[in-house]
Amino acid sequence: MRKLVVSTFLTLDGVMQAPGGPGEDDDAGFAYGGWSVNYWDELMGEVMGRAMSTPFSLVLGRRTYDIFAAHWPRATEEEGAKPLNDAIKYVASRSRPTLEWSNSVLIEGDAAEGIAKLKQEDGPELQVHGSGHLIQTLLRHHLVDQYRLWVFPVVIGSGKRLFSDGTIPAALKLVDSVVSTTGVMIGTYQPAGEIVTGSFALD
Template identity: 65%
Template structure:
């Protein structure tokens, strides 16, 4: 059984859209692309290096795949590029694109079933980076085993959110956390069952 892990950059108001630049995703006239760039530091590099330092394959939405495929094959000797280039990339797409990046595989049209079947195989962990639309499907079908959430100290007001409208309520367990010198809170969470509510009101 393979674990499915999401590695997601978020604003304080929960937006994950276009953290690395305006060219990543301008849907909905989003004009704050690149909001994460100025908060990167050595600690962030170390945490990302640890994430990339274990065997993994990728599960990606089409837009994120195209962004990665346009960049990482050009830096194959980079310590970040090598594991990404060598990983198998499983791609969700509504169309039948040509996937020219090495080790790329198109998922079946029934993405939840295809990912569930993939998780049931032997192999390294499965990492999801970016892929806002795909994550909505994976969350809705309970397929994510671990959330690695990088929360940046910015607010953008609008944009695509990791936990969008219609998400099934539930609890999460914090299993690891750290804070960068620039105030980025990096937390690792695992699903912890149904949401339990209570009240502070006096009886």
């Protein structure tokens, strides 16, 4: 069985929209595209490199696929380009787009059912990058095995959030963490069942 990992950049208030640059996703007039760029340091590059040092496949929504496909095939000298270009890319889309990036496969039919089947197969871990709408589907169907959350010290106040309205309440367990020199907290979490509540009130 394959593990499905959601890896995403977040602001401190949980926004994941357009971390990489202006125009990446300006839905609803989002004006802060590129909010993650100035926080990058050497340690973050090392963490990303380790995540891509073992075989993986990508599971992407259509918008993220188009962003990646427009960049990585033409940026072969950049760090991280080879593993991304070599990986199998499974794409969830309501339409039937032409997938020109090498090793790209359209998920036929219902996305949740298709990804659940992929998880049952033998193969490398499935990594989800970006793909905010797709992640909401994965959350509703309990398909995420691990979260790698990169939390940046910036607050935006509006935008698409990883855990949006309708998220099913659940507990998580922190299994690894590191902090960059620029204050980015990189935490790895696993689902830990239902939330257990309690009270500090005195009897």
